[in-house]
Structures are given as structure tokens and as C-alpha cells.
Amino acid sequence: MQDNFYRAFEDKHRGSRELIKERLKVYLPFIEPFKQIYQSDDIKALDLGCGRGEWLELLRDNDLEAFGVDLDENMLSACRERNLNVIHTDALDFLKQTPDNSFIVVSGFHIAEHLPFDVLKQLVKESLRVLKPAGLLILETPNPENISVGTVNFWIDPTHIRPFSPQLLSFLVEYYGFYRNKILRLQEPKELLNNKNISISDIFFNVSPDYSIVAQKEAQRENLILFDEVFSKNYGINLSYLTNLYNKNQESKLLQLYNLNLNWQQTISSLTDEL
Numbered sequence: 001m002q003d004n005f006y007r008a009f010e011d012k013h014r015g016s017r018e019l020i021k022e023r024l025k026v027y028l029p030f031i032e033p034f035k036q037i038y039q040s041d042d043i044k045a046l047d048l049g050c051g052r053g054e055w056l057e058l059l060r061d062n063d064l065e066a067f068g069v070d071l072d073e074n075m076l077s078a079c080r081e082r083n084l085n086v087i088h089t090d091a092l093d094f095l096k097q098t099p100d101n102s103f104i105v106v107s108g109f110h111i112a113e114h115l116p117f118d119v120l121k122q123l124v125k126e127s128l129r130v131l132k133p134a135g136l137l138i139l140e141t142p143n144p145e146n147i148s149v150g151t152v153n154f155w156i157d158p159t160h161i162r163p164f165s166p167q168l169l170s171f172l173v174e175y176y177g178f179y180r181n182k183i184l185r186l187q188e189p190k191e192l193l194n195n196k197n198i199s200i201s202d203i204f205f206n207v208s209p210d211y212s213i214v215a216q217k218e219a220q221r222e223n224l225i226l227f228d229e230v231f232s233k234n235y236g237i238n239l240s241y242l243t244n245l246y247n248k249n250q251e252s253k254l255l256q257l258y259n260l261n262l263n264w265q266q267t268i269s270s271l272t273d274e275l
Contacts, residue, residue, distance in 0.1 A: 004074045006159070010051060013156060014110075020054040023187065024109075026235075028062060030136055030214055033226035034104045037134060046103045046130070048091035048123070049111035053079035060084070069094045092119060095126035102130045107138040112169070113160045120164075124176050134219035134227070137178065139169060140212035143185060145239040147204045166211050166238075173215035179224070181215040185236020192237060198246040208236035 014020065034043050043064055047055050050068025052075055059066040068086040070076050079086040087094065091111065106127040112120055127137045144150035144163040154163050166183045173181045185208030192198075192206050216227060 006072055006075065009157070010075070017052060017054055017057075020052075021058050024055050024058050026184065026186065027107075027138060027212075027214070028058075029230045030138075030227065031059075031062070031064065031105065033223075034134070036226055037223050038104065038132070042104070042132070044103050045105040045107065046094075046098075048095070048106065048108040049114070050079060050084075050086060051075045051109070053082060053084045053086065055107060055109060056084045056086070057082060092123055092126065095123065095130060098126075098130045100129055101132045104132050104135045105138065106131060106135070107140075109138075109140045110142070112139050112141045112164055113154070113157075113162065116161065121172065121176070124172055128177055128217060131217045133217055134223045135217045137173060137215040137217075138212055139215075140186070140210060141169070143208055143211040145185075145211075146207040146209045147239075149207075149209050153209070166213070169213040173213055177218075178215035179218040180231060181213050182231050183235070184212045184214060185238060186210040186212065188237045196245065196249065198242055198249055200246070203239070203242050203246060206237070207239050207242060211236065 015023075031045075040063075045059055045064055045066040047053075047066060047068040050056055050070050051072075053068055056066045056068045056079065066085065068076075068079060068084060069089050069091050070079075070086065071088065071090060073088055076086050076088055091108070095106075108123070115123065124137065131137065141164055142149050142154050142160075144154065144165055150163055154160055166185075170181055170183060187210050188208040189206055192202060195202075214231075216224070216231070218224075
């Protein structure tokens with residue numbers, strides 16, 4: 001879509017630049033350890049399907065050099081307005097022409113669902129090759145564990161091909177040789193994390209609507225250790241967690257009703273005996 005349709009679509013349905021940049025800050029702790037491993041000239045990131053450039057801008061705000069590629073000139077114009085380093089080209093073609101060990105990060109935010117699976121496999125393989133030791137591949141995509149996303153919201157975008165489950169993307173990066181990977185479930189209502197009174201509506205709508213795979217290339221152990229803390233954390237809410245919590249709540253309510261009924265029966269029985 002080379003008219004302005006897709007940029008207008010993104011502006012309406014993806015959210016404002018400020019909102020997206022705020023959401024992307026979740027990845028900054030994964031980036032910080034590179035400053036202890038590499039010289040500043042070697043800390044370079046590549047964003048595939050960079051769109052309006054929110055991630056590129058966030059990286060620049062944090063003193064990292066970043067490059068973006070995209071096929072939509074109208075989207076790239078938003079990057080050029082902010083003097084971001086972008087190229088109009090195909091993501092996979094660019095990766096294939098990139099030398100080994102070039103970047104500390106290769107990212108693709110909401111690009112996987114636009115690609116045929118064979119292309120996605122090649123993208124993962126090429127990303128591993130062009131990453132420096134300990135480098136990260138970040139792939140963020142809609143989360144089909146969220147029932148509303150998987151059945152309705154995902155299909156609002158006419159360029160989406162298919163959703164990918166977290167288990168599939170996790171296996172994909174593992175299969176092609178990444179040392180480890182972490183699933184980050186994202187954008188769930190924060191108040192839900194401490195809410196034990198789960199409703200049916202929560203199950204349908206409030207599982208984390210997005211997730212990402214953060215996959216790391218093998219490196220010397222002393223460098224990998226620097227990332228252990230961020231890889232050990234839990235991120236977001238999955239469907240199993242909410243359904244299990246909902247079931248426990250229902251069981252608790254049924255038990256309360258049972259005990260209440262039992263108490264009433266005992267009270268009535270005592271009154272009857274007294275009469």
C-alpha cells in the first residue's frame with residue numbers, strides 16, 4: 001500500500017508516537033548491558049519494518065545508533081522528518097547483504113504477522129548471523145492468547161497474514177540456534193496484576209494483547225551473566241493464569257455458599273429442636 005492509507009491506519013489504530021515510545025521502554029533494560037560489553041562505536045541496532053520510527057527515536061534518545069528499513073515510503077517520511085537513519089528496502093534483502101556480527105540488536109515490531117512463515121524463518125536465521133555475540137533479536141506481535149485479539153482485533157489490519165503463538169516463536173528462535181529466549185507479554189491492564197476478583201470479561205479481553213520474543217545469541221559467559229536479571233523476570237499475563245484464577249474464585253464462592261447454606265441448616269435445626 002504505497003498511498004498514505006497505511007500511515008493513516010497506523011495513526012488511528014496503533015496509537016500515538018508518545019504512547020508507543022512509552023511502551024517500548026520495556027526493552028531498554030535489555031539494551032543497557034551492551035554498554036559494558038562493547039565500545040560505543042560498536043553499539044548499533046537495526047529495526048526491520050521500522051514504520052514511523054518510534055523505536056529508532058527511543059534508541060537515539062538513549063545514545064544508541066540505530067538504523068531502520070521499511071518498504072512504505074509514507075511511513076519512512078515520518079522517520080525522515082525526525083532525521084532518523086532509514087532506508088527504503090526489503091527487510092530480508094537488507095539482512096542478507098549485511099556482514100556477520102554487525103549489530104547488537106535486530107528488532108521487528110509488529111512485522112512477523114505480515115510475513116509468510118518461510119520468510120520469517122529466513123529472517124530469524126539471518127538475524128542470528130548478523131548479530132554480535134550476546135546480541136538480541138526482538139520480535140513483537142499481537143498475542144492470540146488474548147481471545148479478543150485472536151478472533152477480532154488481529155484481523156482489523158488487512159495486511160496481517162496470520163497470528164503466531166508465543167510457543168511457536170519461542171521454538172523458532174531456539175531451533176535456529178539462539179542461546180536463550182524470553183516471552184514478554186505486554187500491555188495488559190496494570191491493575192489486573194494484583195486483582196484476584198477475575199471476571200469473564202477479563203478472560204476475553206485482558207490477557208496481554210501483545211507479546212514479544214527476546215532471543216539472545218551465544219557469547220562468553222561473563223557477558224551473558226549481565227543479562228540474567230532481565231531474562232529471569234516474568235512479564236505480563238497469559239490466558240492460563242487468568243482462567244486458573246477465575247476458577248479458584250468460583251470455587252471459593254461456591255464453598256462460601258455451601259458453608260452459608262450449611263450454617264442456615266444448622267441454625268434452623270437448632271431452632272426446631274428448641275421448639
